[in-house]
Amino acid sequence: MPRWESFNFFLQEAMQTPDPVARQQLVNELLNERHTWPWIEGNKVTFVYSGENVNSVALNLDIIERDPPFDSLQRLEDTSLWYVQRTFRRDDLLDYLFAVNDPMTPLREETDFIKRTSYWHPDERNPLRMITAEITVSVLRMPGARPFPDWRNMADVPRGQVYEHTFDSARMGFTGRQIWVYTPPGYDPDEDRDYPLLILLDGQSMVAPLQVPYIADALIKYGRMEPVVIAMEQSGNQSTRISDYVSNDNHYLSIYEELVPLLNDAYNINAQDLGIGGMGVGAIAAAHCALSNPEVFRHLIMLSPPLGRGRAQEKLLQYADRFKNAAVLPRYIFQSVGRYEQFQRAYAPGVALARALQEREHNEGDIDVDHKFVELGSGQSFVAFKSILPEALAHVFPGRIAASV
Known part of the structure; x- marks a missing residue:
């Protein structure tokens, strides 16, 4: 004792x-x-x-x-x-x-x-x-916080595979950028089956510290997420992050016209059933892609998007109206923000966007969208992103259990 x-x-x-x-x-x-x-x-x-x-x-x-x-x-x-x-x-x-x-x-x-x-x-x-x-x-x-396990240690979980590729983009003017591609357990390249494709930005973080492949393995096993192919794209350097990711049509076209065809040639994917996600400014890039082509980018993950004051605020402040006024939105949208993030930069505009999307979701006769918003007891950090990714993945690609509820 x-x-x-x-x-x-x-x-x-x-x-x-x-x-x-x-x-x-x-x-x-x-x-x-x-x-x-x-x-x-x-x-x-x-x-x-x-x-x-x-x-x-x-x-x-x-x-x-x-x-x-x-x-x-x-x-x-x-x-x-x-x-x-x-x-x-x-x-x-x-x-x-x-x-x-x-x-x-x-x-x-x-x-x-x-x-x-x-x-x-x-x-x-x-x-x-x-x-x-x-x-x-x-x-x-704290006792009421989301679980924070080491997903690599989950027992009796069938494992998918991760393959590495390099990617050159004429649209964005880079060469040799890494792409990590996760295929779910049971994936067979000779099988006559196409999988949805999820593209995650900042792939170097998604594949390793955030443990996306291991999270996907567990979610798929327990029926929380449908089997998907996940492509995790390496990001550029911090000095060009804003210009690369904020309302950049060339970035959207790099994804849609260059990366997706490359993956379509190498994997069994449905190029008309795409998802995209990111964190921080990467969430803005994901939103721009999805809003540019919501009938194809049907699944959107936005973790801590900076939607308010600060660098590039003139463009960032436009996103609320883009979501409010869009004739078509992605079918599934997941959004999170930490209560300790910068108030005017992330928290307040994030909550405002969530309310607007929830209003559109529940208005009869409006567009068909399934939106989920989570406020975390965190700041903007890898700890927050790792804790919320399981919910994000399960929401935008619901598995058999979620579909039956």
Whole structure:
């Protein structure tokens, strides 16, 4: 049975123990007894860090509204233990780091960001992590948040295959961009069967850290998603992301006139039953493709589309009216936004678009659209995207179980 029912009980006992050696022994006992942190008690969460030669520790959490977005940990005197307590909402799912010996200067004034990140570390006592090519972060999952499993570890799930190709686009002026193509379990190139095709932008993230192939395997097995072929297209660099993805007809034509025919030649797909999806600005590119040709791009996923103020806002602000006034919309639309995203850039316009689409969905005599909107207890992050992708995929390509409900 645990010695301490709460962190505050431990803290009370430790502060009533004046001898430094005995106090450190209490810390050691706490850390040996409780292997996994943070300690979640209702809506209160305790983060701890233990280490030598430490002058300061801060919780690096991007929902903290200051610069830098840090909350300083307090040291338990005469011990190696640092701690901070914060309250969260029950469905929050957030990533965080510890800033150890960080200079604590504003990030907006930082001239060497790479050096600055060397002070930031994942929580070694928390096994729940999001790992990308750029950074590894720890994940706080509150009790009511969406599951955040490692989809690779799901047992007894038949696996599809992933093939790599390169793609050249005359429309967009690039060569050698990678495409990862997922074929579902049981896919047979010699079978007389065509599959719907889903194109996901930012494919380098979809195929690896976001685990789309593994998610699809599980959803297909349990009848939540119909078998589909998924093409995950590598994105360009960050400096051209806005111009590549925001209302760019050449990008739409690159997808429809160049990528789809290439995939149609190599795989058994139905080129008249397409889906497209993306995250962030990639969700805007997906929306532009779907709105340009909704009778073919019948399935649309938009994760955290920035629809409001900021870069390219003149074009972005037009999307609400495009959705409201379209004579035809994609048959299935999935949309999500995090409550901690930038309010005027993403959250407020995202909620407004959701209301407009829900109104169109429920108006008798209006177009045939099945729209789902989810507000996440997250910011705009890979953690949020990975947690919501199963619902997004199951909604836009419903399987036999969803169809029977």
